Amino acid sequence: xxxxxxxxxxxxxxxxxxxxxxxxxxxxxxxxxxxxxxxxxxxxxxxxxxxxxxxxxxxxxxxxxxxxxxxxxxxxxxxxxxxxxxxxxxxxxxxxxxxxxxxxxxxxxxxxxxxxxxxxxxxxxxxxxxxxxxxxxxxxxxxxxxxxxxxxxxxxxxxxxxxxxxxxxxxxxxxxxxxxxxxxxxxxxxxxxxxxxxxxxxxxxxxxxxxxxxxxxxxxxxxxxxxxxxxxxxxxxxxxxxxxxxxxxxx
Amino acid sequence: xxxxxxxxxxxxxxxxxxxxxxxxxxxxxxxxxxxxxxxxxxxxxxxxxxxxxxxxxxxxxxxxxxxxxxxxxxxxxxxxxxxxxxxxxxxxxxxxxxxxxxxxxxxxxxxxxxxxxxxxxxxxxxxxxxxxxxxxxxxxxxxxxxxxxxxxxxxxxxxxxxxxxxxxxxxxxxxxxxxxxxxxxxxxxxxxxxxxxxxxxxxxxxxxxxxxxxxxxxxxxxxxxxxxxxxxxxxxxxxxxxxxxxxxxxx
Numbered sequence: 001x002x003x004x005x006x007x008x009x010x011x012x013x014x015x016x017x018x019x020x021x022x023x024x025x026x027x028x029x030x031x032x033x034x035x036x037x038x039x040x041x042x043x044x045x046x047x048x049x050x051x052x053x054x055x056x057x058x059x060x061x062x063x064x065x066x067x068x069x070x071x072x073x074x075x076x077x078x079x080x081x082x083x084x085x086x087x088x089x090x091x092x093x094x095x096x097x098x099x100x101x102x103x104x105x106x107x108x109x110x111x112x113x114x115x116x117x118x119x120x121x122x123x124x125x126x127x128x129x130x131x132x133x134x135x136x137x138x139x140x141x142x143x144x145x146x147x148x149x150x151x152x153x154x155x156x157x158x159x160x161x162x163x164x165x166x167x168x169x170x171x172x173x174x175x176x177x178x179x180x181x182x183x184x185x186x187x188x189x190x191x192x193x194x195x196x197x198x199x200x201x202x203x204x205x206x207x208x209x210x211x212x213x214x215x216x217x218x219x220x221x222x223x224x225x226x227x228x229x230x231x232x233x234x235x236x237x238x239x240x241x242x243x244x245x246x247x248x249x250x251x
Numbered sequence: 252x253x254x255x256x257x258x259x260x261x262x263x264x265x266x267x268x269x270x271x272x273x274x275x276x277x278x279x280x281x282x283x284x285x286x287x288x289x290x291x292x293x294x295x296x297x298x299x300x301x302x303x304x305x306x307x308x309x310x311x312x313x314x315x316x317x318x319x320x321x322x323x324x325x326x327x328x329x330x331x332x333x334x335x336x337x338x339x340x341x342x343x344x345x346x347x348x349x350x351x352x353x354x355x356x357x358x359x360x361x362x363x364x365x366x367x368x369x370x371x372x373x374x375x376x377x378x379x380x381x382x383x384x385x386x387x388x389x390x391x392x393x394x395x396x397x398x399x400x401x402x403x404x405x406x407x408x409x410x411x412x413x414x415x416x417x418x419x420x421x422x423x424x425x426x427x428x429x430x431x432x433x434x435x436x437x438x439x440x441x442x443x444x445x446x447x448x449x450x451x452x453x454x455x456x457x458x459x460x461x462x463x464x465x466x467x468x469x470x471x472x473x474x475x476x477x478x479x480x481x482x483x484x485x486x487x488x489x490x491x492x493x494x495x496x497x498x499x500x501x502x
Binding site: 001002003005006009010012013014017038041042045047058060061062063064065066067068070072073080081084087088098100105110111124125 | 253254256260261263264265268292293296298311313315316317318319323324331332335338339349351356361362375
């Protein structure tokens with residue numbers, strides 16, 4: 001029963017924010033009558049809502065609940081002023097990602113109109129090996145998880161994506177040593193991702209801060225600004241955690 | 252059964268992002284054994300998670316689901332570049348609010364360190380009569396809802412909060428006519444809220460854009476920048492809706 005509720009909500013995604021009842025039933029593997037009854041109940045609680053065209057969407061109430069108590073809220077709030085400053089200086093895309101199992105999950109992003117192409121979006125995911133944020137998060141992930149990722153499969157988005165396990169392993173070592181991942185054309189040949197780690201007060205890497213810029217000779221120039229912003233976020237987050245939770249983040 | 256899941260998740264809030272199982276059971280009005288079993292199941296789906304200290308939090312997966320399909324995502328993404336520009340010019344706090352029943356729900360906010368005091372936060376709520384965004388949203392709400400709010404009770408946060416129904420009714424008429432709400436010291440005597448409506452392509456008010464600035468003679472100066480940003484957001488949102496949903500927003 002609980003799993004049915006989960007499957008109904010999981011039917012929605014960034015590509016499918018509005019669905020008909022019959023589509024939800026199919027995706028959730030439920031009879032239409034069962035899905036319809038549960039959907040009506042969830043609509044009553046504000047977790048889902050029905051549009052005038054009878055399509056169903058996630059309700060604002062569910063977004064509100066998840067956002068107010070979000071485990072990444074403290075991190076995002078501490079990071080936002082620094083993301084803004086970085087965005088003002090670098091232009092293009094600035095983003096904050098955390099590791100969720102074998103993927104990078106982007107929890108904040110600032111973009112400019114006309115910025116270079118970027119596949120990520122807020123609450124979007126990418127495989128760890130394919131983006132600069134992911135490479136930083138993978139480089140500092142537990143050894144067992146690194147081995148699982150290195151064992152593949154490793155999808156090549158472009159001819160530049162590093163999918164050779166030996167080459168990727170060497171890159172991870174470089175990232176741990178140099179403190180920065182610079183990924184030219186890994187996802188789109190026109191773009192370069194530059195990412196640095198964000199650490200908590202115990203020096204554990206909890207997130208990655210990255211910029212997506214054009215794939216040209218200027219990409220390295222952004223490293224000092226990124227590193228300074230990462231230090232600022234870590235300091236701000238340690239000081240101003242509003243909820244009295246431990247000073248290190250959950251991520 | 253479905254209501255139990257809802258009550259468990261509703262137990263969390265911005266003031267209570269981490270709870271013990273016994274606290275969740277009490278808030279959800281469930282036996283501890285029942286709550287404990289459902290919580291374990293939700294942890295299994297990533298909707299909740301258990302910290303090392305055994306406290307429970309909202310899981311990143313629930314935030315991700317709610318954010319990816321959020322009905323306000325299109326609005327927030329369209330608004331963000333304009334919020335950033337406004338924030339760079341005005342400083343202090345810039346925020347975007349939508350009406351949820353009888354309250355203003357803030358869906359985005361940019362703040363500067365050292366900015367004037369501000370009670371709102373992302374996914375925070377305020378009564379409609381008490382904030383500049385709320386007054387804008389109330390002024391354009393259905394007449395029946397306006398009458399319900401005017402019938403009270405109307406909480407006075409400060410001696411400046413307008414709680415007299417006749418005075419509030421006159422203010423709402425002024426806001427509809429003038430296109431701006433300027434609320435001096437309604438929530439904190441040191442701060443002034445200035446808000447303008449955001450309209451969809453059918454001219455319906457779907458959100459309010461506001462700045463929170465010091466309560467001094469300069470507050471009115473920000474009105475033109477706010478109005479220009481509101482027009483920009485409406486135009487950008489109408490054009491670049493990424494999901495092919497109707498050109499007007501759900502809010």
